Amino acid sequence: MVTIVNYGLGNLGSIVNMLKKIGVPNILTSDPADVVAAERLILPGVGHFDKGMSLLHERGLMDALNEAVVRRGVPVMGICLGMQLLLEGSEEGSLPGLGWIKGWVRRFPNMQDEDGKPLKIPHMGWTDTYPVAGKRLFARWDEDETRFYFVHSYHAVCDDPADVAATAHYGIDFTAAVEHGHISGCQFHPEKSHRYGMKLLTHVYRQETAA
Amino acid sequence: MSTAKKQLPRVIPCLLLKGHGLTKSVQFKDFKYVGDAVNACRIFNEKEVDELMFLDIDASRENKKPRIEFIKEIAGELFMPLGYGGGVTSMHEADQLFAGGVEKISINTAAYTNPSLITDIANHYGSQSAIVTVDVRKPLIGGYKLYSNGGQVPQKVALLDHLRRMEDAGAGEFVINSIDQDGKMNGFDLRLIQTVSEAVSVPVVALGGAGNKQHILDACQAGASAVAAGSMFVFHGKHRAVLITYPGRRELKELFGIA
Secondary structure (H helix, E strand, O other): EEEEOOOOOOOOOOHHHHHHHOOEEEEEEHHHHHHHHHOOOEEOOOOOHHHHHHHHHHHHHHHHHHHHHHOEEEEEEEEOOOOOOOOOOOOOOOOOOOOOOOOEEEEEEEEEEOOOOOOOOOEEEEEEEEEEOOOOOOOOOOOOOEEEEEEOOOOOOOOHOOOOOEEEEEHHHHHEEEOOOOOOEEEOOOHHHHHHHHHHHHHHHHHHOOO | OOOOOOOOOOOEEEEEEOOOOOEEEEEEEEEEEEHHHHHHHHHHOOOOOOEEEEEEHHHHHHHHOOHHHHHHHHOOOOOOOOOEEEOOOOOOHHHHHHOOOOOEEEHHHHHHOOOOOHHHHHHHEEEEEEEEEEEOOOOOOOEEEEEOOOOEEEOOOOOHHHHHHHHOOOOOOOEEEOOOOOOOOOOOOOHHHHHHHOOOOOEEEEEEEOHHHHHHHHHHHHOOEEEEOOOOOOOOOEEEEEEEEOHHHHHHHHHHHOO
């Protein structure tokens, strides 16, 4: 059973749809008790970093998440803003993040493409993504070309390069996914990334079932 | 590690819903039945399209409510970002559509009277989920004119004033639809795309007129971040036989000179 943490930010319908499609039982909850008792967690979310952290505090989910993930070692996967919240903080706001992954979330600098045109921020669209070998998220990954759907203005910068699970390029090389032990996250949206996303989520949840 | 230095634009089939079927217009009239919506979606899903956009023309032309259950049924089988437009006038409707798996909601008619709806959507779901679509006609004399209610009702506000107001309200993306070019398949109104792209800072999606791959490149060179099209992806040949097609990623990379 995968517990999707609904703290009131972003669109969760497509995550539920994809998990249903790949046959992974899931519940969508905002109840801290469900989070404490979870077997596996997804921390989704879209929007402003501080708004995400404030909502986690207001809804009593901070303690529940720490209890589950830090004390009990429940595997968690952050998606988009949910991934950014795993880090220590963000240039977007002033509140501390969950701090489970060492590093900071930075805004894309002003950048230009090869023709000298300014690159629009947010970075929105399908981008080739390069998994890092040996990471659980991409175990037995057999795609020649991997691409995912991204929508973001900020990206994670990990203190420890070993926590980077995938990279992509938009003006600069940036971290597309993070992983530290049982804590992982992706900046892109696997739930909106066709077979690539489906494969990623299938792998993650099959492995954890087997483990 | 090799990385692509350029970003491919999003290429978005834009499908018009009428009843449970799809239809396609020329200059917002002369509707032709294209096929069953659910079936067409399955094909577009298999072709791994970048995004898909649905506009319910019954809802926008006849002030009907969005058909939430039908949209949910479609969304449940689609694993790419799905945009929906047509008859959305309240946050309650938006909530239901998002919960059903819709990723972006396009507001057109309601934007003229109720810009706070855009602000509410952007605040709750992120500005990338709040699209404002405008239907634009170029009269023989004078500047571009805006129309609401599926191209039926002229609006007084000037194009760029409206878009700037919408950007302030929280719109994260604009779909710029040329009524004159709709269904013509002879290229976008590039001057329109350029005018808008230079005036706004959020991504601009060009719609209306695409007939071939070159048109996609042209629109992007004029400043569009993404390209949407209807006829190009559902019609084939000069007799407009129905055939669903979508350019492969390799083809697009070649077109855009990305190794």
